[in-house]
Structure formats: C-alpha cells, structure tokens
Amino acid sequence: MPLVPLPELLSHAGKKKYAVGYFESWDVYSLEATVAAAEANGSPVIIGIGGLSSNHDWLQSGGIELYGAISASLAARATVPIATLFNEADSFREAAGGLGAGFNSVMMHTQGWDQEKLLSDTASLVAASHTVNVAVEGEIGALAEIKDGVLDAAGASYTSPEAAELFVRETGVDCLAVAVGNVHFVTGSHIPTVQVDLIKQIGNAVDVPLVLHGGSGTPDDQTRQAIAAGITKVNVGTKLKYVFGNALVAELGQPTEDPNLAFGSRFEGDVNSRAGQALMREIQRLMDVFGSTGQATR
Numbered sequence: 001m002p003l004v005p006l007p008e009l010l011s012h013a014g015k016k017k018y019a020v021g022y023f024e025s026w027d028v029y030s031l032e033a034t035v036a037a038a039e040a041n042g043s044p045v046i047i048g049i050g051g052l053s054s055n056h057d058w059l060q061s062g063g064i065e066l067y068g069a070i071s072a073s074l075a076a077r078a079t080v081p082i083a084t085l086f087n088e089a090d091s092f093r094e095a096a097g098g099l100g101a102g103f104n105s106v107m108m109h110t111q112g113w114d115q116e117k118l119l120s121d122t123a124s125l126v127a128a129s130h131t132v133n134v135a136v137e138g139e140i141g142a143l144a145e146i147k148d149g150v151l152d153a154a155g156a157s158y159t160s161p162e163a164a165e166l167f168v169r170e171t172g173v174d175c176l177a178v179a180v181g182n183v184h185f186v187t188g189s190h191i192p193t194v195q196v197d198l199i200k201q202i203g204n205a206v207d208v209p210l211v212l213h214g215g216s217g218t219p220d221d222q223t224r225q226a227i228a229a230g231i232t233k234v235n236v237g238t239k240l241k242y243v244f245g246n247a248l249v250a251e252l253g254q255p256t257e258d259p260n261l262a263f264g265s266r267f268e269g270d271v272n273s274r275a276g277q278a279l280m281r282e283i284q285r286l287m288d289v290f291g292s293t294g295q296a297t298r
C-alpha cells in the first residue's frame with residue numbers, strides 16, 4: 001500500500017472515534033517493530049523519527065534522508081495504511097529537510113517561539129509542504145516536561161481555543177497538537193491530568209484533527225477519554241525506548257556466543273529483534289487502547 005496522507009488517516013479516525021498512534025522510532029529495528037505491530041493488529045499507523053531528542057548536526061547531515069527513505073520503503077511494502085512523519089524538527093530549515101526525503105508529514109517543535117515567528121514560519125512550512133503533497137502538524141501552547149526525573153512546568157501553557165482558532169486560520173496546518181495537561185518525556189511516577197473539557201472546546205473552535213503528545217505518561221483511561229473528546233492522533237516516544245532498552249539489557253545480560261547471530265541477523269537469536277518483539281507487544285497494546293486495532297480495513 002502506498003503512503004497514505006496523514007489527513008486521510010486522521011479523518012477516518014475522527015469518523016470512527018479512534019486515534020492513530022505515532023510511535024516514534026530511532027533505528028531500523030524500532031521502525032520494523034512498529035510496522036509489524038500495525039500489520040498484526042490490522043491497524044493504521046504513523047511511523048517516523050523526531051528531532052526533539054536527536055543530534056541536529058547528525059539529522060541535517062544525512063539522518064533525515066536516511067530515515068525518510070527507510071520509513072517510505074517500509075510503508076510502501078506494508079498492507080496497512082501508513083503515514084510517515086518527521087516529528088519536532090527544531091526549525092523551518094530542518095523541517096524542510098523532510099520534504100522530498102520520504103516523509104509525507106512534518107512538524108516543527110515551536111514551543112517557546114514568539115507569536116510572530118510561530119505564525120510566519122508555520123505558514124511558510126505549510127506553503128512549501130503543500131506544493132509537494134506533504135502535510136504539516138502545527139502546535140499551539142506548550143507542554144510541561146520531565147527533566148532529570150522532575151516535572152518542569154516553567155515554560156508550560158495550555159492551548160486556548162481562541163489561540164488555536166487564530167493559529168489554524170493564519171497558518172493552514174493540517175492537524176493541531178494541543179497542550180491540555182499532557183506532559184513530555186514521562187518515564188517515572190508523574191501522572192498527568194488531561195483536561196478533557198478543554199479538548200472539546202478546542203475541537204469546537206477549529207476544523208482540523210487534534211493531536212495529543214506525551215502519550216508515554218498519560219494513563220490509559222485518560223487517553224481513552226481524550227480520544228472520546230476528539231483526539232485522533234496520539235504521540236508515544238519515551239516509553240517505547242524504555243521498553244526496548246529494558247528488553248535489550250535483559251538480552252545482553254547473557255554472553256554473546258555468536259556475534260553474527262546476535263547483531264543484525266534477524267534470526268531468532270538477534271538481540272535487537274528480540275527487544276523489538278517486546279516493543280511490538282507494547283505498541284500492539286497501545287493500539288488496542290487507542291481503538292485503532294482492526295481499523296486498517298476501510
């Protein structure tokens with residue numbers, strides 16, 4: 001199945017009241033595990049890489065093209081609908097690197113930008129992207145995040161319905177990430193409180209799909225409530241690396257007798273494939289929570 005445009009995936013999710021997961025990858029194994037989970041569950045999915053925890057020198061010297069090509073190749077061979085996303089680029093220039101690289105959607109991490117730069121750079125990215133049939137996710141408001149295990153809400157601000165309406169009207173983004181109590185980078189005990197009523201109010205003010213970042217730390221019941229209130233895309237990153245990392249440590253705790261088997265073989269003894277199976281199970285579980293399981297058939 002060729003790449004499916006992100007707006008098309010999210011429109012189907014909106015009609016059927018579920019959310020498509022963006023499960024952020026970091027290597028070939030995690031991309032493969034994400035697609036395998038989607039195939040096993042008969043679920044649409046969004047695959048890709050993100051700039052938020054990546055080295056920007058690396059991204060801008062071939063990393064974007066490398067992962068765009070792998071993502072597009074995996075999507076083209078899949079039997080389920082897949083969109084590819086270059087998530088949270090740190091600038092217009094970096095996001096523009098995703099155009100033509102194999103991603104059919106891009107997003108900039110704009111939290112902390114002043115309003116004028118936010119509006120003008122986002123509108124410019126939309127104009128450049130739409131000419132090559134790439135969709136743009138925008139964001140308004142700022143998430144709190146976990147820094148060194150502690151909640152840092154200093155730069156956080158909720159998305160207001162008025163600001164969301166103005167932002168969407170001025171920029172023409174295809175979907176909108178909202179800050180409604182969700183938190184980035186949760187791995188520990190912090191439990192966010194998602195403001196379900198605010199999601200509904202924002203949904204009434206704009207006519208584009210709404211996105212919930214910070215899927216790692218949001219409890220399943222809150223995620224389900226957020227989806228019922230109108231969220232059609234949920235981003236998960238940190239938790240996936242946590243699951244993969246723990247499985248990898250468990251695998252590497254044993255002596256590696258045959259390195260040719262253990263690294264890159266894709267046979268049963270491949271340690272990254274085995275960690276990928278743990279990752280796949282967690283993604284399958286999240287697809288059930290998001291309600292996207294079984295939604296690949298239209």
Ligand SMILES: [Zn+2]
Nearest residue numbers: 184213214235
């Ligand atoms: Zn995010």
